[in-house]
Amino acid sequence: MIDLHGYGPRLLEGALVTIELAVLSLILAIFLGLLTASAKMSRSWLLHRVGTLYTTIIRGVPDLVLMMLLFFGGQIGINMITDWLYDQFNIDIFININEFVAGVFTIGLIFGAYMGETFRGAFLAVDSGQIEAGRAYGMTQSLVFRRIRFPLMMRHALPGLSNNWMVLLKTTALVSVIGLSDMVRVAAEASKATREPFTFMIIVGIVYLLIASVSEWGFARLQKHYDTGHAEAN
Amino acid sequence: MADTPIPLEVRNITKRFGDTEVLKGLSLQAQKSDVITLIGASGSGKSTFLRCMNLLEQPDDGELIIHGEPIRFKQTRHGREPADWNQVVAMRAKLSMVFQGFNLWAHMTLLENIIEAPVHVLGKPKKQAIEHARELLERVGLSDRADYYPAQMSGGQQQRGAIARALAMDPDVMLFDEPTSALDPELVGEVLKVIRGLAEEGRTMILVTHEMAFARDVSTQVVYLHQGQVEEAGPPAQVLGNPSSERLKQFLAPKN
Numbered sequence: 418m419i420d421l422h423g424y425g426p427r428l429l430e431g432a433l434v435t436i437e438l439a440v441l442s443l444i445l446a447i448f449l450g451l452l453t454a455s456a457k458m459s460r461s462w463l464l465h466r467v468g469t470l471y472t473t474i475i476r477g478v479p480d481l482v483l484m485m486l487l488f489f490g491g492q493i494g495i496n497m498i499t500d501w502l503y504d505q506f507n508i509d510i511f512i513n514i515n516e517f518v519a520g521v522f523t524i525g526l527i528f529g530a531y532m533g534e535t536f537r538g539a540f541l542a543v544d545s546g547q548i549e550a551g552r553a554y555g556m557t558q559s560l561v562f563r564r565i566r567f568p569l570m571m572r573h574a575l576p577g578l579s580n581n582w583m584v585l586l587k588t589t590a591l592v593s594v595i596g597l598s599d600m601v602r603v604a605a606e607a608s609k610a611t612r613e614p615f616t617f618m619i620i621v622g623i624v625y626l627l628i629a630s631v632s633e634w635g636f637a638r639l640q641k642h643y644d645t646g647h648a649e650a651n
Numbered sequence: 652m653a654d655t656p657i658p659l660e661v662r663n664i665t666k667r668f669g670d671t672e673v674l675k676g677l678s679l680q681a682q683k684s685d686v687i688t689l690i691g692a693s694g695s696g697k698s699t700f701l702r703c704m705n706l707l708e709q710p711d712d713g714e715l716i717i718h719g720e721p722i723r724f725k726q727t728r729h730g731r732e733p734a735d736w737n738q739v740v741a742m743r744a745k746l747s748m749v750f751q752g753f754n755l756w757a758h759m760t761l762l763e764n765i766i767e768a769p770v771h772v773l774g775k776p777k778k779q780a781i782e783h784a785r786e787l788l789e790r791v792g793l794s795d796r797a798d799y800y801p802a803q804m805s806g807g808q809q810q811r812g813a814i815a816r817a818l819a820m821d822p823d824v825m826l827f828d829e830p831t832s833a834l835d836p837e838l839v840g841e842v843l844k845v846i847r848g849l850a851e852e853g854r855t856m857i858l859v860t861h862e863m864a865f866a867r868d869v870s871t872q873v874v875y876l877h878q879g880q881v882e883e884a885g886p887p888a889q890v891l892g893n894p895s896s897e898r899l900k901q902f903l904a905p906k907n
């Protein structure tokens with residue numbers, strides 16, 4: 418057995434942080450992605466511009482820079498607001514940005530932009546006759562979305578979504594810079610203390626690989642589900 | 652004088668796409684059990700007219716009256732739009748449309764396609780919807796295809812399935828947009844047979860078709876459109892048998 422010098426439990430906790438962080442960020446990213454795709458496809462000029470601006474900024478700025486900007490910049494912004502509240506109304510509150518929340522927020526925000534592109538392409542790939550049939554049969558817009566647009570769109574979105582997820586998963590390693598004890602940070606500490614970086618990094622690598630494999634299996638099942646009925650899939 | 656209200660009445664519909672006026676004031680009245688056929692050259696506005704009837708396309712002007720109830724419109728900066736979408740949704744549930752390209756939902760089996768709107772739009776209990784769907788499948792000759800996906804069926808089967816889906820709504824008026832023109836010639840007959848059956852049982856239908864012999868057989872009224880206007884309209888024997896418009900004569904003349 419490899420000797421973990423007592424870091425086993427902490428590594429496990431770190432792995433859980435990584436998974437929780439990744440899953441919550443994914444949920445936020447999907448939500449933001451759907452919003453962005455709708456904004457970009459909307460006939461409102463303003464929504465369209467907002468959507469485009471969001472994607473442009475996220476795509477143009479490195480993830481690490483965004484994360485530090487949001488985390489440290491966000492804390493400064495909140496401090497300014499609380500100071501102002503104190504000065505003006507004598508309301509004394511103190512808000513400290515929680516690293517985990519900041520991590521989820523940042524990663525979700527970054528990947529929301531990529532998801533937006535994925536979803537937009539996927540929505541555009543849906544045959545408009547399918548949507549029209551829904552409308553012609555008296556479905557409301559939300560019913561059309563739930564019963565027709567979304568399930569038909571998903572089969573086009575899944576390859577991109579799965580790809581985004583894999584990149585997102587690896588991006589969680591960046592949160593160690595804002596002080597969150599994810600798996601990578603624990604392993605880095607352990608490596609330094611024990612001078613056995615190889616042991617710990619191998620373990621971390623294997624855990625990432627495991628998560629990726631399980632996801633791949635899950636996405637394959639989802640793809641099969643959403644491909645049902647389509648000629649190529651029969 | 653209060654007769655049963657007219658199922659569908661359209662008054663003076665106009666529609667433009669950009670700078671071109673595609674419909675130039677079209678009116679039509681479908682009494683109960685009428686079978687009205689719209690004919691005309693490609694681009695004359697038949698599909699657009701039909702799509703205005705259930706507001707898949709928004710007419711710029713004109714009235715739409717369903718069972719005596721006018722659809723209310725309001726002016727927005729995108730043009731004229733229905734004032735109350737709930738009214739439109741309720742209206743559409745009474746006018747079933749059959750499309751040229753079938754448009755059965757690809758991710759649902761035929762049976763699921765048929766019960767979809769009755770269950771989710773009309774709120775019909777699922778068990779009852781399935782029973783009704785099975786009767787309709789039998790009627791269009793597709794009892795053995797209930798669990799097939801659209802992609803696994805021929806065009807003729809898909810279109811008969813789409814007609815069953817339309818019937819499942821118990822519609823007051825059925826709208827058909829060239830229901831057979833996407834089909835291989837040998838499959839046209841089976842679909843026309845189903846539509847003919849509907850005409851015989853007194854369904855109110857509005858039908859765009861290029862099948863002149865069929866139109867002559869089943870229609871109570873034929874409307875010939877030319878560049879977004881009614882050029883000639885009347886009973887089939889007159890419009891198709893003895894047309895007065897030169898253009899219509901040309902249109903009906905056998906091509907070589």
Ligand SMILES: Nc1ncnc2c1ncn2[C@@H]1O[C@H](COP(=O)(O)OP(=O)(O)OP(=O)(O)O)[C@@H](O)[C@H]1O
Pocket residue numbers: 668673691692693694695696697698699700
């Ligand atoms: N969404 C649209 N945008 C712009 N122009 C359109 C649109 N839909 C239809 N048109 C134009 O409106 C005119 C009427 O079209 P429509 O589809 O109603 O003709 P049709 O009589 O159904 O022809 P066909 O027999 O070929 O189906 C055509 O000139 C067409 O190019």
Ligand SMILES: [Mg+2]
Pocket residue numbers: 697698699829
């Ligand atoms: Mg047409």
